Amino acid sequence: MSDLVELGSAADAAQSAGNLVGVFAFGLSGALLAVRRRFDVVGIAVLSIATATGGGVIRDLVIGRTPPVAFVQLSYAGIALLAAVLIFFWHPPVRVIRTPLNVADAIGLGIFCVTGTVTAFQYGMSATSAAALGVVTAVGGGVIRDVLAGVTPSVLSDGELYAVPALLGSAATATLLHYGQYTYWTGGLAGAGAVGLRLVALFRHWHAPMARPHRRRDDNSSV
């Protein structure tokens, strides 16, 4: 990895630690959705692993890192499996599962938009392109989770600012990297800001605007 952009050892360690926490959080969200959809233990494990590793696999395919790290370091899948086992034995009632699912997902989202941007930048992408790939990394696992489970992806229809925190977190990270100000602390702040913004939007029900219906009577037409 001698041709990669160097971050310094503290930032590298934070990057690794962040990825592990993000994988665990996304694994929880996948397992929770699997329980809500009443899948069996195998379905819970599969959805947990796919959610936790999916964003990173997409990121690695895009930057040409093959095989993707999730296939080389099986500890990522192991952490997701651990999340699945936890949720299998202990999970909230199905009717209130939405909140912990969204909180776990928010943590993964906020972490991956930072670490995804950093990895893309390290592999030589421009700051702007790295931010774009950071967003894709952050939302990718959740999109795979939702499509596999047959629910509309949060990134499209959540109604409570899902992509925007990821975009701001990625843009902040890319700006820090571009100006050489990315450190353990500033990167952590960008991630915490993204997680926080998503959670505030979630609990205060901040909605992005809808397209105006063309005519009044159009409001209730069938889709």
Add this chain to the structure above:
Amino acid sequence: MSDLVELGSAADAAQSAGNLVGVFAFGLSGALLAVRRRFDVVGIAVLSIATATGGGVIRDLVIGRTPPVAFVQLSYAGIALLAAVLIFFWHPPVRVIRTPLNVADAIGLGIFCVTGTVTAFQYGMSATSAAALGVVTAVGGGVIRDVLAGVTPSVLSDGELYAVPALLGSAATATLLHYGQYTYWTGGLAGAGAVGLRLVALFRHWHAPMARPHRRRDDNSSV
């Protein structure tokens, strides 16, 4: 790009212009479907960008061009975003959105089957393989759009010849490339033919045959 097959500057310019128009057309189709599904402004932007760039990203991953051009030239995402903004502020009533969606999609389909085949051929694939990848490029964005939005992909169930125009357009393009007859004009003709065939099939309701039901009483059984 010195090892790429050369087309001549006029054909190269047409290739670039075609891709921009195709991206805009697919962006419109994604934004229109997002409005029909009542997604908010973020969902409209995300579905527009995913539809417009998805086919090209698949094409680039298949030919090993990493990072895919959509991540390097963010102008593609910008054009899709422009389409999303237009549709957000001005869109037809939801109950008649199907027709403009299909027309925009037909334009993207016809252009991408040509430009996708050309790019694959330039990267060293055989004419036959390039035609296959051209079809995948043309239908890929629409498949991503439909799967994300939770509707059955047009390529499977449209009922009015969707994949066939793309296949004919790609095959014509590959034949032109194979015999050294691909130019600005012949390529444009292949694309226009594919768009035209799709539109005629759409408005004259040309249907491909269904598999014969095995027995009469099978017709109304539950699926």
Add this chain to the structure above:
Amino acid sequence: MSDLVELGSAADAAQSAGNLVGVFAFGLSGALLAVRRRFDVVGIAVLSIATATGGGVIRDLVIGRTPPVAFVQLSYAGIALLAAVLIFFWHPPVRVIRTPLNVADAIGLGIFCVTGTVTAFQYGMSATSAAALGVVTAVGGGVIRDVLAGVTPSVLSDGELYAVPALLGSAATATLLHYGQYTYWTGGLAGAGAVGLRLVALFRHWHAPMARPHRRRDDNSSV
């Protein structure tokens, strides 16, 4: 391919033959689902080809073999097309289509978990990583088939041990490769074991355990 791990010519021939049979079996399963969903002849062909080649394309993108073999050797798509034509003209009544679909899928699953693991190992992955990619190769085509057709993927919700036979078949194959005991016969046995286990689970209705509902009254809550 001089830097690939050598298996011996008999095992290589078995690998090729196995892949062709697996492609045909998955092609049948895709075509059968398309008939069940009442897609037209184009939809049947597209779903057959996507199911038959999807797992291999994912495998090749992960190991960095671009373009994926399915785009280079169009005989794979041709075999899937043959399966589609067969099913178009001759298929069981829609109400009993589930069983032949599951049997065809089981054959593809059992073969691809072996051949996918072997290919990954030949391309330099560790035995453990190769087993992981073997599972993804085996379940990938079916996931693409089910997501495109709008049904919940078998790997998540089948209820009758779907991923487990693939995992055991891949693990057995990886163990054989690691200890240099992979041959025509031992590989065939691993594949036959995976197919057999899946079929027994299917017909004896072996179910993996569900997550325990948190409270009794939670059982019938809406999802």
